[in-house]
Amino acid sequence: MEPNPYIPKLAKIIQIKEEVRGARPVKTFRTQFLSENGFSFRCGQCAMLSIFGRGESMISISSSPLVEDYLQFSILKMGRVTSSLHDLQEGDIIGVRGPYGNGFPIEKWKGKNLIFIGGGIGIAPMWSVLHTALGKKEDYGKISLIYGARTSNDIVFKEELEELRKKIEVHLSIDVEEPEWKEFVGFVPINVLEKKPSPENAIAVTCGPPIMIKYVIQNLEALGFKDEQIFTTVENKMKCGIGKCGRCNIGLHYVCQDGPVYSWAELKNLPQEY
Amino acid sequence: MQKILRKKSFPQWVKKLESYKIYAPAKNGDVWNYEAVNHSEDIDLDYLNSVLSPKKIIFPQREIFLEFSTSNDGNPEINEVLPEENPSVIFGVRPCDAKALTLTDSVFGGDFDDLYYWRRRDQAILVGLACHNPPSPNCFCLSVNGSPHSKEGLDILMTDLGDRYYVESLTEKGNKLLNLGNKFFEEPKAKDKKDLEKINLASEKKIKRRIKEIKKIPPQLKEMFDSPFWDEEAMSCIRCGICTYLCPTCHCFDISDEVLSSSPIEGKRVRTWDTCQFPDFTMHSSGHNPRPDKASRLRQRILHKFQYFVERYKNYQCTGCGRCISKCPVGIDIIEVLDKVRDYGT
Numbered sequence: 001m002e003p004n005p006y007i008p009k010l011a012k013i014i015q016i017k018e019e020v021r022g023a024r025p026v027k028t029f030r031t032q033f034l035s036e037n038g039f040s041f042r043c044g045q046c047a048m049l050s051i052f053g054r055g056e057s058m059i060s061i062s063s064s065p066l067v068e069d070y071l072q073f074s075i076l077k078m079g080r081v082t083s084s085l086h087d088l089q090e091g092d093i094i095g096v097r098g099p100y101g102n103g104f105p106i107e108k109w110k111g112k113n114l115i116f117i118g119g120g121i122g123i124a125p126m127w128s129v130l131h132t133a134l135g136k137k138e139d140y141g142k143i144s145l146i147y148g149a150r151t152s153n154d155i156v157f158k159e160e161l162e163e164l165r166k167k168i169e170v171h172l173s174i175d176v177e178e179p180e181w182k183e184f185v186g187f188v189p190i191n192v193l194e195k196k197p198s199p200e201n202a203i204a205v206t207c208g209p210p211i212m213i214k215y216v217i218q219n220l221e222a223l224g225f226k227d228e229q230i231f232t233t234v235e236n237k238m239k240c241g242i243g244k245c246g247r248c249n250i251g252l253h254y255v256c257q258d259g260p261v262y263s264w265a266e267l268k269n270l271p272q273e274y
Numbered sequence: 275m276q277k278i279l280r281k282k283s284f285p286q287w288v289k290k291l292e293s294y295k296i297y298a299p300a301k302n303g304d305v306w307n308y309e310a311v312n313h314s315e316d317i318d319l320d321y322l323n324s325v326l327s328p329k330k331i332i333f334p335q336r337e338i339f340l341e342f343s344t345s346n347d348g349n350p351e352i353n354e355v356l357p358e359e360n361p362s363v364i365f366g367v368r369p370c371d372a373k374a375l376t377l378t379d380s381v382f383g384g385d386f387d388d389l390y391y392w393r394r395r396d397q398a399i400l401v402g403l404a405c406h407n408p409p410s411p412n413c414f415c416l417s418v419n420g421s422p423h424s425k426e427g428l429d430i431l432m433t434d435l436g437d438r439y440y441v442e443s444l445t446e447k448g449n450k451l452l453n454l455g456n457k458f459f460e461e462p463k464a465k466d467k468k469d470l471e472k473i474n475l476a477s478e479k480k481i482k483r484r485i486k487e488i489k490k491i492p493p494q495l496k497e498m499f500d501s502p503f504w505d506e507e508a509m510s511c512i513r514c515g516i517c518t519y520l521c522p523t524c525h526c527f528d529i530s531d532e533v534l535s536s537s538p539i540e541g542k543r544v545r546t547w548d549t550c551q552f553p554d555f556t557m558h559s560s561g562h563n564p565r566p567d568k569a570s571r572l573r574q575r576i577l578h579k580f581q582y583f584v585e586r587y588k589n590y591q592c593t594g595c596g597r598c599i600s601k602c603p604v605g606i607d608i609i610e611v612l613d614k615v616r617d618y619g620t
């Protein structure tokens with residue numbers, strides 16, 4: 001019989017890492033399916049995570065498809081479901097269904113320079129594509145990352161970012177001054193203007209809060225990036241993940257299926273409702 | 275397959291269909307709705323338009339997706355709950371409501387089949403009744419590629435010729451039903467065909483409401499996305515959502531968990547109808563809302579039906595049943611809105 005798209009597969013949480021403490025906590029979860037049933041995905045795709053009795057949330061897969069042992073999710077605590085996820089322990093079982101969405105067209109980016117521009121938890125969907133590109137570094141040109149958070153405490157993947165500096169250019173920023181902070185202070189879009197990535201043979205990928213994305217795109221355009229060179233993700237509210245419940249609809253698209261990844265050239269032509 | 279059925283033989287035919295679950299319009303107080311019927315004599319095909327379309331039989335207001343519980347080892351256990359195998363016949367389906375199901379078909383099919391929907395849809399046989407009198411003063415099927423005697427989406431179309439029905443089977447499923455009542459049907463004669471034609475023509479004339487020059491509307495809507503028009507039109511809306519809940523083509527839904535016991539955890543995941551007319555529908559946890567006001571939500575309802583759906587599925591997502599017009603508590607009339615859209619700025 002045909003698979004029922006609404007039935008999650010059970011998965012065990014094999015590792016939980018506290019990325020950010022405080023008022024806007026982030027935890028990274030690694031999961032393994034209880035029975036193996038081939039979950040193959042592209043970077044930029046998402047999965048619907050369930051806690052039975054609480055509900056479901058759409059979360060980007062933050063590990064690379066090159067990693068086969070586990071799926072990784074980095075989750076900001078927001079409301080009902082994400083708070084319950086934060087209460088879980090290693091060994092607990094959750095439901096996972098997916099993968100959903102189109103993913104990043106990274107096969108088409110071979111030979112190009114890649115600039116990742118993220119804010120806050122927006123680094124999660126980029127983490128998968130960034131690591132996939134790094135895994136096949138010879139296929140791409142220069143890779144760099146411009147990433148910002150509200151405070152130094154809110155930076156996700158802090159240790160990994162320090163490791164990453166050994167391989168690629170990493171520019172961090174925080175929104176307001178802190179005594180120990182040596183890098184840029186100010187919003188991510190301003191840091192983009194400051195670091196002036198070159199549009200020459202480049203692709204820029206930006207994920208983060210809607211307002212950040214808006215200004216990053218404006219500033220990339222000011223630097224000479226064409227609409228087709230800019231990619232982002234749209235995170236409209238979602239329930240079904242499979243183009244039926246209507247919730248994520250913008251224009252003729254269901255973001256859960258036709259997105260969440262869009263080039264600015266594509267997104268620009270859709271109603272601005274995200 | 276075309277046949278004639280005497281009205282007095284209708285209940286006898288229905289009796290032959292006892293292996294099916296039978297639904298038909300039933301009057302409750304002042305209103306009609308599709309209900310399961312046990313006695314063929316109870317079926318009254320002289321009915322006005324039902325409050326809810328028969329969509330609710332295929333895609334019910336509330337249904338269970340799965341049940342969850344805690345197994346002996348303390349881990350969650352889930353049980354898929356699919357609709358039962360239950361072949362059904364729905365009598366008295368209006369042509370506009372049948373066409374509406376062909377539209378929800380495009381949504382519930384595609385890359386991912388919605389098994390809950392298809393389990394009921396595939397098992398249902400739709401027996402339509404042509405509207406020789408429009409069941410509502412707000413019917414406008416003729417404007418949206420429909421007609422009071424349209425066959426689209428039906429397995430059988432019946433037409434009331436006074437003392438008898440003209441019965442046309444349109445699919446294999448339909449043929450099967452006719453064969454079960456074989457002895458009650460007669461071959462149509464020339465006069466029957468003539469009467470049918472007459473009734474069909476007359477029924478079209480009785481439909482008074484129209485969306486004029488509808489082809490101009492989708493491109494015009496695209497231009498009007500940022501227009502102040504929507505603020506003006508939505509001013510009186512009290513965001514009750516009735517327009518979408520009663521719509522035979524609307525398909526938006528919510529999924530939520532209902533907990534019977536929290537320790538050990540036990541409950542079910544249910545699907546319920548939802549509407550784009552509520553602010554929560556699109557509001558993110560952060561409070562950010564891409565459709566923050568009544569204007570953007572009315573715009574969504576109109577554009578989804580007359581622009582986006584047309585772009586995606588090459589069809590209007592409206593079959594002209596008129597329910598949203600008749601039932602809106604503040605009298606927002608989709609035909610009037612579209613008339614203004616067409617003439618906007620000219």
Ligand SMILES: Cc1cc2nc3c(=O)[nH]c(=O)nc-3n(C[C@H](O)[C@H](O)[C@H](O)COP(=O)(O)OP(=O)(O)OC[C@H]3O[C@@H](n4cnc5c(N)ncnc54)[C@H](O)[C@@H]3O)c2cc1C
Binds near residue numbers: 055061077081557558
């Ligand atoms: C494509 C996509 C990828 C995402 N990736 C991540 C990620 O990697 N990490 C992360 O921390 N967050 C991510 N989010 C956001 C995350 O889905 C929401 O923060 C989360 O669903 C909020 O649920 P809640 O129950 O905690 O909050 P509540 O406010 O209690 O939400 C109730 C319900 O509303 C829905 N909902 C509310 N807000 C959103 C929203 N913004 N997006 C989708 N559904 C919503 C959910 O179904 C949720 O169960 C992503 C969202 C989308 C659409």
Ligand code: SF4
Binds near residue numbers: 510602
């Ligand atoms: S039925 Fe009328 S008042 Fe209610 S949401 Fe629809 S347009 Fe608004």
Ligand code: FES
Binds near residue numbers: 239240247248
């Ligand atoms: S989440 Fe249901 S249609 Fe996209």
